[in-house]
Each structure stands twice: as structure tokens, then as C-alpha cells.
Amino acid sequence: MSIRDWPDTERPREKLRARGSASLSDAELLAVFIGSGRRGTNAVDVGRTLLASAGGLKPLLLAPQRKSGLGPVTWCRVQAALEIGRRFLDSELREGEALTDPDASARYLKSRLTSYPYEVFACLFLDNRHRVIAFEELFRGTIDGASVHPREVVRHCLAHNAAAVIFAHNHPSGVAEPSAADRAITLRLRDALALVDIRVLDHFVIGTGAPTSLARRGWI
Known part of the structure; x- marks a missing residue:
């Protein structure tokens, strides 16, 4: 019909x-x-x-x-x-006030990373009022992992004069469960950035469902 x-x-x-x-x-x-x-x-x-x-x-x-x-x-x-849709979410973050809603940042990061068939590690750089300075994809890997280098992360944070950061990476498998390696690199980055007074607010793992927040699990 x-x-x-x-x-x-x-x-x-x-x-x-x-x-x-x-x-x-x-x-x-x-x-x-x-x-x-x-x-x-x-x-x-x-x-x-x-x-x-x-x-x-x-x-x-x-x-x-x-x-x-x-x-x-x-x-x-x-x-x-x-x-x-991606640009709308991008402008919503960039033009808004202080980023206080973890769900808003999770939606934005999911929209940016969910489509990749390989792993991408990215960062939201924030000022001291938690307003977004920039978003960058820092490292790209394979279908099952990406090498993350703390030294490079620190360099990018200093270049943006960031006071805080939110990390995110996707799991191409669609499973948003953080691995032991995810938890370990998050702690390494937290400790490295603490030396230059930059706070790690969260690290999201992006899959097919809702992103998983390491901060909400008490792992940061």
C-alpha cells in the first residue's frame, strides 16, 4: 500500500x-x-x-x-x-556555561567516538570553571586497543592551558566495560597531570549503550 x-x-x-x-x-x-x-x-x-x-x-x-x-x-x-547532530552537540558544549552535567559530556563524547571501527583516545580540555576549551583525538589504535602516552597528554594539556580534563575512548566491540588497562592508564594520567595541577574529572568508555564513567565507579 x-x-x-x-x-x-x-x-x-x-x-x-x-x-x-x-x-x-x-x-x-x-x-x-x-x-x-x-x-x-x-x-x-x-x-x-x-x-x-x-x-x-x-x-x-x-x-x-x-x-x-x-x-x-x-x-x-x-x-x-x-x-x-555532531556539530549541534559540539556547539552546545562550547557555547554553554560551566560543564556540570556528566551526562551532557557523555552524550557529546559518544557522538564523536562511537562511529570509529578502531579505538580512539580523546580528551576534552577545560578551564578552571570547567568550560570547554577544546576537544582533541589524541591517539588512534586498532580494533582492540590504542597506545596512550602520558607525556604527550601532558604536553597537549599545557598547550591548551587546561585546568581540568575529561578523557574518553571507544571500544569498537561495543562493550563499554573498562578493562584493567583502561583503569591503569587513567591512574597514570591522573598522577602525571597532578604534578602540573591539572585535574582528571572523568574517563568515559564509549560502546553501543550508555557510556561508562570511571569517576562514577570511584576509579579516579
């Missing part, structure tokens, strides 16, 4: 306008980007097929265009929307 034949309240665009984007399913959100279906198939069903083929929304959105099943125009629209 064509989407035009659906009740107004169930059509993706009308549903979005009336009830907000959060009310749409993954397939319905894709249908908004796809625009029109294929012969004998509406846009929502096309979205469902693409999701099933890719194994979910995240792998579909992160796939290169040639493997995604999306047309080049739709793929570009989706990638542009993802980047707009």
Missing part, C-alpha cells in the same frame, strides 16, 4: 510534524530521507528492508554508500544529518 493511502496520522512526515521525530520508528525516519519507495514497495518498507540487510540502524548509517543500499543522494542527506 502506498503511504499516500495511509491515515494522515500514520504518514511519517505528518507524524513527525504532529508528534515529534522521537515518535518515528527507525524505518519511518529513513523513509523521510528516502522520500519515495520503489515499484510496488513504499518508503517505510524500503527502510525496513535496508535495516534488516544492514543489521540495524547504526551499521546502516556507518556503511559506505556502495554497501549501504542507499542511493547517493539519500546517503549524502543522511551523512549530512549525522554531521549536523
Whole structure:
């Protein structure tokens, strides 16, 4: 059945306008980007097929265009929307007042690191009022690890004149459980930075679900 034949309240665009984007399913959100279906198939069903083929929304959105099943125009629209979301979160942190909400920083760091197929270690540099000075990806590794060098971290902190930092790294496996090595490097960095009066506020491990905070576990 064509989407035009659906009740107004169930059509993706009308549903979005009336009830907000959060009310749409993954397939319905894709249908908004796809625009029109294929012969004998509406846009929502096309979205469902693409999701099933890719194994979910995240792998579909992160796939290169040639493997995604999306047309080049739709793929570009989706990638542009993802980047707009990242930049919105970036501006929210940069333009806001003191960073006092750990969940806000966790959401931002997840948006920046979750898409990498290899491990990335990053840092939010903060001033003495905990306002964001800069975000940097400091080290890149492989699918199961990245080498982190405290000396380089200290150098970057001093270059930004940071008073405090929040670290984050992703686990490409999707499992956000900190390893013994994660805990060990966090303590090494904490001790190294303490020598130059820079505080480590947190270290987030990014996976497929909610980021894990080492500070909340009492490991910093």
C-alpha cells in the first residue's frame, strides 16, 4: 500500500510534524530521507528492508554508500544529518556555561567516538570553571586497543592551558566495560597531570549503550 493511502496520522512526515521525530520508528525516519519507495514497495518498507540487510540502524548509517543500499543522494542527506547532530552537540558544549552535567559530556563524547571501527583516545580540555576549551583525538589504535602516552597528554594539556580534563575512548566491540588497562592508564594520567595541577574529572568508555564513567565507579 502506498503511504499516500495511509491515515494522515500514520504518514511519517505528518507524524513527525504532529508528534515529534522521537515518535518515528527507525524505518519511518529513513523513509523521510528516502522520500519515495520503489515499484510496488513504499518508503517505510524500503527502510525496513535496508535495516534488516544492514543489521540495524547504526551499521546502516556507518556503511559506505556502495554497501549501504542507499542511493547517493539519500546517503549524502543522511551523512549530512549525522554531521549536523555532531556539530549541534559540539556547539552546545562550547557555547554553554560551566560543564556540570556528566551526562551532557557523555552524550557529546559518544557522538564523536562511537562511529570509529578502531579505538580512539580523546580528551576534552577545560578551564578552571570547567568550560570547554577544546576537544582533541589524541591517539588512534586498532580494533582492540590504542597506545596512550602520558607525556604527550601532558604536553597537549599545557598547550591548551587546561585546568581540568575529561578523557574518553571507544571500544569498537561495543562493550563499554573498562578493562584493567583502561583503569591503569587513567591512574597514570591522573598522577602525571597532578604534578602540573591539572585535574582528571572523568574517563568515559564509549560502546553501543550508555557510556561508562570511571569517576562514577570511584576509579579516579
